[in-house]
Amino acid sequence: xxxxxxxxxxxxxxxxxxxxxTFAASSAAASRFARAGxxxxxxxxYPIDLATPLPYFDRLITPAAVFFVRSHFPEPAxxxxxxxxxxxxKTTLELDAFGLHRRFKEVTVTAVLQCAGNxxxxxxxxxxGLQWGHGAMGQATWTGxxxxxxxxxxxxxxxxxxxxxLGADRPPQPTVPRFIRSIPLAxxxxxxxxxxxxMNGAPLTLVHGAPMRLCVPGWTGQHWVKWLSAVRAxxxxxxxxxxxxGYRMPKxxxxxxxxxxxxDMTPLQTFPxxxxxxxxxxxxxxxxxxxxxxxxAFSGEAELARVEVSVDGGTTWSEARREGAxxxxxxxxxxxxxxxxxxxxxxxxxxxxxxRGAIQPRVSSWNPSGYxxxxxxxxxxxxxx
Amino acid sequence: xxxxxFAFRAFGVSLAFMACDGGRPQGPPPPPARAPSSLPAxxxxxxxxxxxxxxAAALVANDCQACHAPEMLAQQRLTGTQWAxxxxxxxxxxxxxxxxxxxxxxxxxxxxxSPSSVPPAATxxxxxxxAARDAASTLAALPDRRFRGGSxxxxxxxxAAGCAGCHGADATGTPLGVGLTDRPLLYRAAxxxxxxxxxxxxxxxxxxxxxxxxxxLLAYLRRLRPxxxx
Numbered sequence: 221x222x223x224x225x226x227x228x229x230x231x232x233x234x235x236x237x238x239x240x241x242t243f244a245a246s247s248a249a250a251s252r253f254a255r256a257g258x259x260x261x262x263x264x265x266y267p268i269d270l271a272t273p274l275p276y277f278d279r280l281i282t283p284a285a286v287f288f289v290r291s292h293f294p295e296p297a298x299x300x301x302x303x304x305x306x307x308x309x310k311t312t313l314e315l316d317a318f319g320l321h322r323r324f325k326e327v328t329v330t331a332v333l334q335c336a337g338n339x340x341x342x343x344x345x346x347x348x349g350l351q352w353g354h355g356a357m358g359q360a361t362w363t364g365x366x367x368x369x370x371x372x373x374x375x376x377x378x379x380x381x382x383x384x385x386l387g388a389d390r391p392p393q394p395t396v397p398r399f400i401r402s403i404p405l406a407x408x409x410x411x412x413x414x415x416x417x418x419m420n421g422a423p424l425t426l427v428h429g430a431p432m433r434l435c436v437p438g439w440t441g442q443h444w445v446k447w448l449s450a451v452r453a454x455x456x457x458x459x460x461x462x463x464x465x466g467y468r469m470p471k472x473x474x475x476x477x478x479x480x481x482x483x484d485m486t487p488l489q490t491f492p493x494x495x496x497x498x499x500x501x502x503x504x505x506x507x508x509x510x511x512x513x514x515x516x517a518f519s520g521e522a523e524l525a526r527v528e529v530s531v532d533g534g535t536t537w538s539e540a541r542r543e544g545a546x547x548x549x550x551x552x553x554x555x556x557x558x559x560x561x562x563x564x565x566x567x568x569x570x571x572x573x574x575x576r577g578a579i580q581p582r583v584s585s586w587n588p589s590g591y592x593x594x595x596x597x598x599x600x601x602x603x604x605x
Numbered sequence: 606x607x608x609x610x611f612a613f614r615a616f617g618v619s620l621a622f623m624a625c626d627g628g629r630p631q632g633p634p635p636p637p638a639r640a641p642s643s644l645p646a647x648x649x650x651x652x653x654x655x656x657x658x659x660x661a662a663a664l665v666a667n668d669c670q671a672c673h674a675p676e677m678l679a680q681q682r683l684t685g686t687q688w689a690x691x692x693x694x695x696x697x698x699x700x701x702x703x704x705x706x707x708x709x710x711x712x713x714x715x716x717x718x719s720p721s722s723v724p725p726a727a728t729x730x731x732x733x734x735x736a737a738r739d740a741a742s743t744l745a746a747l748p749d750r751r752f753r754g755g756s757x758x759x760x761x762x763x764x765a766a767g768c769a770g771c772h773g774a775d776a777t778g779t780p781l782g783v784g785l786t787d788r789p790l791l792y793r794a795a796x797x798x799x800x801x802x803x804x805x806x807x808x809x810x811x812x813x814x815x816x817x818x819x820x821x822l823l824a825y826l827r828r829l830r831p832x833x834x835x
Contacts, residue, residue: 259737285737393780397698
């Protein structure tokens with residue numbers, strides 16, 4: 221399923237989506253793909269929020285069965301015939317997933333989905349929100365149709381500058397704001413922005429947004445609206461808490477613990493350069509001859525340029541070998557076998573650099589909501605002879 | 606100092622377990638996951654009396670955990686001031702927490718889940734590992750079996766009489782009861798029937814409802830399919 225040239229751009233599939241049987245297999249969980257022994261980390265029992273354990277970050281594609289899950293609100297029922305309404309200047313289209321694939325070209329992108337709050341628990345001082353470790357991320361192939369094709373088919377209104385997005389999930393009571401987001405029109409028309417119906421070649425599962433979700437490669441998870449049920453091109457950005465207050469970052473770096481005025485905040489869009497070590501895990505005991513550092517590295521802002529590994533706590537660094545196609549918003553695997561590591565305690569660290577020269581800091585800059593942590597991932601291991 | 610801190614933490618754990626099953630007592634609390642540390646109790650604990658804790662625990666179970674899983678609270682490491690800000694936000698969103706109880710609950714949560722809690726602020730929260738096969742099993746549809754063939758018209762009457770007061774006339778929820786439209790639970794008839802018959806949290810039990818009554822209630826609720834409204 222990986223794109224040959226590796227760019228996070230769509231690959232055209234001429235064959236029509238096979239309506240019918242594929243969606244009949246849609247399920248609430250990805251459990252039918254799960255293998256015995258596969259685990260997830262339960263961040264919340266309701267709504268269901270799950271983190272991917274670190275050892276799964278040793279491959280290019282994260283299996284759906286162990287792919288993290290984040291939902292703000294109670295999940296809607298599984299409805300393979302749920303419709304997406306596309307409101308335009310010429311017409312309003314109402315299509316289910318089958319209809320989307322009948323009318324529009326099928327496209328596949330490979331991209332990282334990362335929650336804005338991934339690794340929030342590492343911010344100091346702590347801030348409210350799900351206290352994720354590093355497991356709120358994964359890479360999948362996403363198959364669907366281009367959002368731009370849908371919007372153009374319905375007709376773009378004059379003066380449109382943003383695209384408003386609504387999912388079918390509803391807050392537990394009407395006094396709680398709905399999860400309404402918008403993305404700038406240019407980003408909506410980008411050929412990599414798709415309404416996906418499949419993940420890793422199989423129908424989306426309910427927890428991953430079935431039957432339709434948005435994919436915005438390189439942008440943080442709040443833009444990847446699940447259970448997508450309405451889109452509209454319009455002049456203004458979205459109103460409401462989840463756009464005007466939530467998911468905002470200070471325009472300038474601030475001191476940890478600062479209060480930041482709303483006028484000094486701006487919407488969070490892309491995720492910065494980072495790497496995560498899949499193995500060895502923290503606390504591992506590894507024979508010197510078997511010590512190999514494996515993980516993933518990516519950025520939503522530029523292509524990956526380099527991954528370095530340290531086995532002395534960040535004093536000296538060696539470049540790691542990379543595998544997989546490079547691209548904006550997609551990850552590559554890195555591997556490194558350090559030579560001559562002496563038995564004893566070893567502090568392993570990884571840091572990545574992007575093609576614009578942005579390099580992972582040891583400690584991520586703090587922000588009031590604990591978004592986009594990207595500090596070095598460091599693990600302590602004991603090396604034996 | 607060590608004794609009270611230990612007892613309090615154990616109480617917190619039992620609170621979390623009660624809430625997992627709708628707030629009903631579950632027998633003796635399990636032992637705490639970690640040995641009690643030798644750290645003194647946080648200073649903010651001192652002003653809370655046993656009565657305060659009992660009252661605050663009940664408020665949290667009834668007024669927070671209808672929407673928030675207990676883990677949502679347990680993974681936070683916030684100061685009393687931060688907790689007060691969180692509660693103020695939730696009150697703005699329609700939390701049923703009585704306004705004059707907000708300060709008590711902020712102090713209580715600030716003592717339970719503070720930066721000096723165990724694990725300490727420097728340690729990431731460690732969520733429970735679950736089998737991937739089971740991770741989202743609570744959302745999967747189940748066969749209706751005994752709850753087939755209900756009458757939506759009859760269900761509407763049952764809903765209006767027994768449910769609408771808290772869950773809302775249109776079943777989209779109120780501060781006293783969560784929304785029920787378009788939810789996976791509507792396709793898990795036996796589970797929904799058990800909740801209705803035995804109650805959950807502040808929701809009273811309705812043991813008098815027959816299988817046919819519940820089938821009708823389900824038939825009605827499944828018809829309430831909201832359209833996507835901005």
